[in-house]
Amino acid sequence: MRIIWFLLPCLYLISFCIAEEGLEFPTYDGKDRVIDIDAKNYKKALKKYDMLCLLYHEPIPSSKELQKQFQMTELVMELAAQVLEDKHIGFGMVDSKKDAKVAKKLDLNEEGSVYVFKAERVIEFDGELAADVLVEFLLDLMEEPVEFISNPSELRAFDNIDQEIKLIGYFKNEDSEHFHAFEEAAEHFQPYIKFFATFDKGVAKKLTLKMNEVDFYEAFMEDPVTIPGKTHTEEEIVEYVNEHKRATLRKLRAQDMFETWEDDLDGSHIVAFAEEEDPDGFEFLEILKEVARDNTNNPDLSILWIDPDDFPLLIAYWEKTFKIDLYKPQIGVVNVTDADSVWMDITDDEDLPTAQELEDWIEDVLSGKVNTEDDDDDDDDDDDDDDDDDDDDDDDDDDDDDDDDDDDDDDDDDDDDDDDDDDDDDDDDDD
Structure with missing residues (x-):
């Protein structure tokens, strides 16, 4: 791949x-x-x-x-x-x-x-x-590893970043030892994870941040989690981010697609395809966000969202490999080793699955009730069907051969009778 x-x-x-x-x-x-x-x-x-x-x-x-x-x-x-x-x-x-x-x-x-x-x-x-x-x-x-937020317009821009992990801390100034620890931690994750800082009391108040506090925003989540502790060392921030950087819902990005694909759970991904610019895709993504927010504390759940519009050259490949139609939303479980997959049955083009229906299906995946081995079983069934068809064809061929043999015997008998009649006629002529 x-x-x-x-x-x-x-x-x-x-x-x-x-x-x-x-x-x-x-x-x-x-x-x-x-x-x-x-x-x-x-x-x-x-x-x-x-x-x-x-x-x-x-x-x-x-x-x-x-x-x-x-x-x-x-x-x-x-x-x-x-x-x-x-x-x-x-x-x-x-x-x-x-x-x-x-x-x-x-x-x-x-x-x-x-x-x-x-x-x-x-x-x-x-x-x-x-x-x-x-x-x-x-x-x-x-660029610098930490971006500063100092006014309402920059804060609005910060709020609009919701598809990736971000952190923000409130510090006294750039000379603060706590800010330096935050900045050093940011370098470990640049440019994959964005770090922000503010020295403005008004901005900090709107974010409900106290001095030297750091908030961690998981992708697609509305509310942040404050990193425990009044102050944090570089090592503590790095450790916390590493423990929590696998989001409940995350987007496949071109800049780290292989690392994300390799970061699977027990060899599999729950993969959702949805075009954000498409009405059905947007609605499906909103349902996925709702499911992710309801299950954000489940460490075993991680849904990988792929927007086909971001990878147009891979659409035909994915459709052929996974045997799905990417012109409508899809969700399934994929084995990252051999690309075996099983997909949720979304047959109704008018109604997408509800959040509860998605949660029920995901629960079946996590419990093992739905897994990629089902795809192997289907392939085996197809092979059995092919074998049965071959057996039927062989039987038909045998029957045809028997019929041909019978026809040949009948023809031989007719020829013998004709020969006997000819001999009798010759005897009569001699007499």
Whole structure:
């Protein structure tokens, strides 16, 4: 599955359409900017750039098809390097076999992943390897880890962020040791989780925050949870976020899609497909939010929402793999290893399932009553049906053969009778 997502960026590389000034999408100019990282140059590269973005890849394959795929991946890195050339960001490639010693020193361990070195930190990019997604990720990483909220309009913008985890703390000023601990903690999760801070009493009052207090907002939840304790160290904040970052309802995003997909529960995901811009999809999403809010304290429940509009090139693949129609909302349980799946029966096009019906179905999933083994049983039944059909065909063939044999015997008897009659006629003539 990862290979399919790995190749999507190519569409961005072959856009040669003539555009008006101001809307010209970049195309690769042919200049080599990506460094082949080895034992001789990796230290120099780390010192030269504010951020160094390295793709850790398996050895260059021998087959022509795989070589083309590798070249397409190189083009993604080259285009990103070209676009960000003025941002002091370096790009490089590390061969897992040829440069194994360098990979070990840099602690690169997952082939196909991109690692970004920024100051003393290493951030793994585990998303769709498309030039625009990678560039957006790196630009977000260049920003400060904490964003400040200082007026009502900024507070409204903060309130509108509801599809991802966010934290906000109230501190005396930027010199506060408690703010510094909060800021250090934010760097651990940048750019995946957003951290906000305010030094304004009015903003803090509207958020019902006390001095040095930090609120944690789970994705799609209306009310925050205050992190226990009057003050918090960097380690305490990091530990709390790590324990609670798997939301009850979370959205699949291009920038961390592989990490999210791998963060399953017992090898499976409850997956919901819904287009937010579609009326039925929007209604279904609101029902999912209601279910998630009612079950936010259930550690065994995590629903992964996928908006097909975010991944148009994967729609046909998902429909074929899961045998579903993505032009209407769907919810099912998916085995992340073999993509076996079972989907809730939503046959009525007029009425979507209620929150209670969804909760009942989810309860069946969590109890094991509904599981992907049911899909295997259905496949076995199909195989049995095919075998029965084959047996019936064989029986029909045997019957046909018997009928043919009988017909042949009858024809032989008729021929013998005709021969006897001819002999009798000859005898009469002789007489």
